[in-house]
Every structure is written in C-alpha cells, then in structure tokens.
Amino acid sequence: MARNKNPEETVNLILEASYHLFIEKGYERTSIQDIIDRLGGLSKGAIYHHFRSKEDILVAVIERITDMSNALLLEIRDRPGLTGKEKLTSIFWESIRRPIQDKIFTAAPNFFDSPGLLFALLHDTVENAAPNYLLPILQQGIDDGSIEAECPEQLAELILFVANVWINPMIFDDSVEDAVRKFRVFDKMMRGFGLDILDERMLERLKELAEIYNKRK
Amino acid sequence: MARNKNPEETVNLILEASYHLFIEKGYERTSIQDIIDRLGGLSKGAIYHHFRSKEDILVAVIERITDMSNALLLEIRDRPGLTGKEKLTSIFWESIRRPIQDKIFTAAPNFFDSPGLLFALLHDTVENAAPNYLLPILQQGIDDGSIEAECPEQLAELILFVANVWINPMIFDDSVEDAVRKFRVFDKMMRGFGLDILDERMLERLKELAEIYNKRK
C-alpha cells in the first residue's frame, strides 16, 4: 500500500479492521495476518510501525469502545438545568432508547468468547466510568437534595456494575419474560437505595428490545 | 518419567501444576513447556495423552476451582434443620469466616491479568451456582415464610453476582474504609430485598481480612 500522507488514517483503518475481527472471532483467534488480509494490501511492518504489539491494538480498540459507551454519561453529566436524580433517570432512559452497545452485542454473538472485552468494560466501569461520570451525578443529587446516599462512591460502582454486566447482556436471555424479571429486580434494588427512577415506559421499550434481539437467534 | 500404575495421579499432578501456573502467570502466558518444566520429567506426550488441548486443561482447572467454591453452597443447601433465611445467613458468615477463595486471591495478585478465570467464575455463577445452589435456598425460604421474593431466579443471580464479582475482590481495595463502605452498600441492597442477614460480627471479621490482605501489598 502506498504511503499515506496523514498516518492517522492508517491507524484508523487498522483499528477499524481489528475492532470487527475481535468482535467476530475474538481477540485470541484473530491473527495479525487476519488483520492484514482484511486491510487488503497493508503490510505487517506497517502495523508494527504504528503499534508495538497485538495487545497494544487491543488496548486501543477497547479504549474506543469504552469512550463510545461513556460518551452518553459524559454528555448527561454536563447537561445543564437538571437535578442529579433527573440526570440519573436520563441515563437509563436514553441508554435504553438508543442502545449504544448495539453494534457490540449484535455483531458479537460470541461476545462471551472474548472475556477480555467484557473484562475491559468491567475494568473501565470501576476505574473510570463510576468515579468520573456517575459519581459526580450522585454527588450533585446529594447536594440538590434529590438523592440520598451514604457511600456514593460505592453506590456508583454498584449501579454501573450491575447495569453493565448483569442488565445489559440480558438481551441474550432465552425469553422476554426473564428480561422483564431482571428489570423488576433491578428496579427493586434501585428503590432500596431510594432511587425510584425506572418506570413503565422503560419496561415497554425493554420488551421491544428483548423481542428484537431474541428473533435474531 | 516412568509409567504410572494409576494414571489419575498423573492427571492430578498436571492439574495441580497448571492451576498454580495459571494463577501466577495467567493462562495465556503459561506455555505447555512451563507446565512440563514444573512437573519435572513428565513429557509433552504425557500431557497430550491425558488432555486434548491446552484449553482442555484450563476447563478442568476451572472446574476444580468452581467445585471448590461451590462446595460450601452445596453443603449448606442440604444442611437440615435450618430455614431458608438461616441458610442464606450461614453462606455469608461461613464464607467470610473461612474464605475459600483464599488461595486464589492471595496467590494471584495478577488474578485480574487472567480475565478468563474471572469470567469463568462469572459464567459458573449464572449457569450453575445461582440456579442449582442459591435458588433452592431462596425457594425454601419462600416456602417456609422466612424470605419474600417475586423473582427468585433473578434475585439469586444478582446476589451471587454482586457477592462474587464485586464484594469478593474488595480485599484488593486500597483501604479498609472502602471495604467497609462496600459492605454497607451491599447490606443496604440486601435489606432492600427484605434480607437483613448481615450483622456487625461479619463486618468485624471483614475488617480483619481487609487488614491482613492490605498488609501484603
């Protein structure tokens, strides 16, 4: 392949190809050669010019995914004119209304063949998303009186944790009924913390999603 | 190495060696040669006589770990003369009193370098532990009136999920205070489900554990 004047494009191409391959085949089962083939013309040397290792590519890909999935949290956190509780409600409603991780979950029926990806999301949840995005929202809620919490750091972790790793993959559950039950249990958990932010509108939308995804199997 | 009269011993040796290596170095970074070296004398042919692949060894090792960590659940589930709620309390108290996963967590400061292991525990939680061990206990509690739950299947999943993946690794948290906060949030969550099973005795024991593990770092 001819030399590119602005190499960022090449980096993007590599990441794009790797992203799809990692999701389709899993990280371990994707070889450098696979990436080269998909890029059609780019050489091994080129890849190793831009990345130090295969794992380095994975890290960059994961960063993309987490950035993408955190974009909504970031935007809502800084959205003006809302109470903390309203922001929390917005997060759940909007992430259900237009599921960001669509591409990941739909394109990757063997998402669970790639523990690395799931684990990376988990790691990001604890190290980044919870303290930097959800915690400030809870704090604001505590300040403006719309939320009550004794240990907001841990509560933020728990909520994102359960939402990302337990609730989110529910679309793979064998039945819509199970998805609804998960939603109810999650709702009860949130109410236990004084957070009555889930409503019937969300449940209806959830059923829609569950049905759509179930049909694809 | 000479031929062993009962080959089960050889299988055990292979699993034992692999178990430690997987925990110390992670699965990916452990080579078959590493296992051979650790076994001292046994050959590659021997290993591939007893196992079809490296992944096959991993599966067997994971089965050992999950069996070990489920042994307590199994025993308590079938323990006679207790209400469902009392059994639930027993699970938490006894798993804190003598932490089963001691060996895993202490021997593996890079446990999180092995997403595969963590993921396997997670998978076992959803597919095995929750439906086969915790759910019957919740069901019994519902029957004998000591527990109230609308969706026991999902509740069992959630509880084990949070306990295994969020609470259990807390010993690696930077401070004892954070561990205590996690415990409080978890307690509040359980009380939200009408399960007031955690008490001060557990908290004290937890502080002990957290202090012990923190000193090792």
Place this chain on the structure above:
DNA sequence: ATATTTAATACCGACCGTCGGTATGTATAA
C-alpha cells in the same frame, strides 16, 4: 522563490524463535 540536501517516517517482506499440537515409537501393565 526555487532547488538541493537532510532527516524523519510510512511502509515492506523476509526471517526468527516460540508456541500449541501431532505422528510415531517404546516400554509396561493387564
């Protein structure tokens, strides 16, 4: 301004060591 040199870098592809896995052989237990 234009031409020439220089240094940096985007990219190539042959090559290397290591890995998981296999084929074949040998010794021992039943």
Place this chain on the structure above:
DNA sequence: TTATACATACCGACGGTCGGTATTAAATAT
C-alpha cells in the same frame, strides 16, 4: 498379546524483529 502410559522428533502458524526502501517535510543553499 493388547491396550495404554509415556517419550521425542517434528510441523505449521503465530507474534514479533530487522534491514531496507520510498516518500515527505524541514532545513539550507542558490
């Protein structure tokens, strides 16, 4: 004698390296 517990030589594929080439931008000279 036959099945099996093990040994060993070997294979292809893998991640990664390295010397080299082509292209570009910056520095310098004209």
